[in-house]
Amino acid sequence: MLAETRPPGVADVDPGSVLLPGHDVPLGRYTTVRRLLPQRPRRMVGAWCFVDHFGPDDVEQRPGMEVPPHPHSGLQTVTWLLEGEILHRDSLGNVQPIRPGQLNVMTSGHGIAHSERSPATHPPVMHGVQLWVALPDPARAGAADFAHHADLPRWRDGDLDMTLLVGEFAGQRSPAVVHTPLVGVQLELTGTGPTTLPLRPDFEYALLAMSGSAEAAGVGFEPGALLYLGSNRRELTVRGGTGARLLLLGGTPFDEPLVMWWNFVGRSHEEVAQAREDWMAGRRFGVVADDPAPPLPAPDLPTTRLKARDRTGGLHG
Numbered sequence: 001m002l003a004e005t006r007p008p009g010v011a012d013v014d015p016g017s018v019l020l021p022g023h024d025v026p027l028g029r030y031t032t033v034r035r036l037l038p039q040r041p042r043r044m045v046g047a048w049c050f051v052d053h054f055g056p057d058d059v060e061q062r063p064g065m066e067v068p069p070h071p072h073s074g075l076q077t078v079t080w081l082l083e084g085e086i087l088h089r090d091s092l093g094n095v096q097p098i099r100p101g102q103l104n105v106m107t108s109g110h111g112i113a114h115s116e117r118s119p120a121t122h123p124p125v126m127h128g129v130q131l132w133v134a135l136p137d138p139a140r141a142g143a144a145d146f147a148h149h150a151d152l153p154r155w156r157d158g159d160l161d162m163t164l165l166v167g168e169f170a171g172q173r174s175p176a177v178v179h180t181p182l183v184g185v186q187l188e189l190t191g192t193g194p195t196t197l198p199l200r201p202d203f204e205y206a207l208l209a210m211s212g213s214a215e216a217a218g219v220g221f222e223p224g225a226l227l228y229l230g231s232n233r234r235e236l237t238v239r240g241g242t243g244a245r246l247l248l249l250g251g252t253p254f255d256e257p258l259v260m261w262w263n264f265v266g267r268s269h270e271e272v273a274q275a276r277e278d279w280m281a282g283r284r285f286g287v288v289a290d291d292p293a294p295p296l297p298a299p300d301l302p303t304t305r306l307k308a309r310d311r312t313g314g315l316h317g
Contacts, residue, residue, distance in 0.1 A: 018042065021224065027052070031065050038313075046183075046252055048131060055125065059125065067115060069113050071113045077130060079103070080165060081098060085098070088116060091114065092286070093289045094146045104146070104149075110140070111284040112144035112146075132265070140265075153173065168183065169183050169185045182251040185248045186247055193239065197236045199234055202252055205249065208226050209225065214240030215240060231253070261301075
């Protein structure tokens with residue numbers, strides 16, 4: 001249940017914030033995710049264009065994540081685990097396990113394919129997030145790349161332990177390569193006292209509760225919702241229960257309209273249709289290393305023309 005009531009003395013809900021509930025989407029045969037972006041009221045936060053939160057799921061007697069080879073173009077995938085283990089394989093030949101506290105960043109450029117699976121012997125719980133970042137020109141037409149980061153900036157501020165996934169924050173810089181001004185930082189509450197975070201007024205921000213309850217901008221929220229905070233903020237005060245883990249996402253507004261369909265981020269119907277055709281014909285995306293499973297077939301294109309949408313959901317073209 002999403003708590004929006006406030007005790008005496010706590011400020012009213014900030015009018016610049018919007019609480020966005022997620023909705024369940026099946027991912028492969030065994031995993032259901034909560035999709036927080038895109039949504040009709042809010043398509044993007046900076047260049048972050050896709051947010052899935054999965055778990056915590058009991059996978060002790062189950063295969064866990066089983067997503068066979070599939071394509072991407074025009075985006076970066078950012079994978080972050082709180083619990084569990086996933087084995088990444090891609091068409092560049094990378095085979096890389098990811099565990100809690102580590103970061104995988106895959107840059108699709110013009111095209112890449114990958115699969116994501118829990119190893120045969122895996123931890124009993126799986127919990128994490130998968131995010132997409134829309135690539136600008138010329139990166140979206142460039143070469144594909146993959147990077148694994150096992151050592152990320154970590155520090156404490158008041159009652160928050162912070163881990164910087166991407167970008168710069170509070171004087172720290174992540175080793176992950178991004179192509180627009182962007183930030184992603186995990187906040188883990190070690191107490192119930194408030195902590196005030198420095199923000200950039202030219203960034204727009206959102207806050208995801210991954211576990212536990214929290215409050216920011218006068219809004220209480222729990223896992224399963226994304227609090228969009230807008231821009232023109234210089235600071236944000238966060239408080240919550242001990243052990244709550246949040247993900248702060250931000251970036252400069254990405255104003256170029258996008259066509260997002262299936263696993264492709266493009267600029268036009270024709271571009272996305274060509275990506276689908278190339279994938280089905282076995283062109284452009286390569287073959288995933290050491291994964292014997294047949295690749296996922298692309299769904300049929302809709303009968304109506306795909307329209308570009310801006311970051312607020314407005315139609316273009």
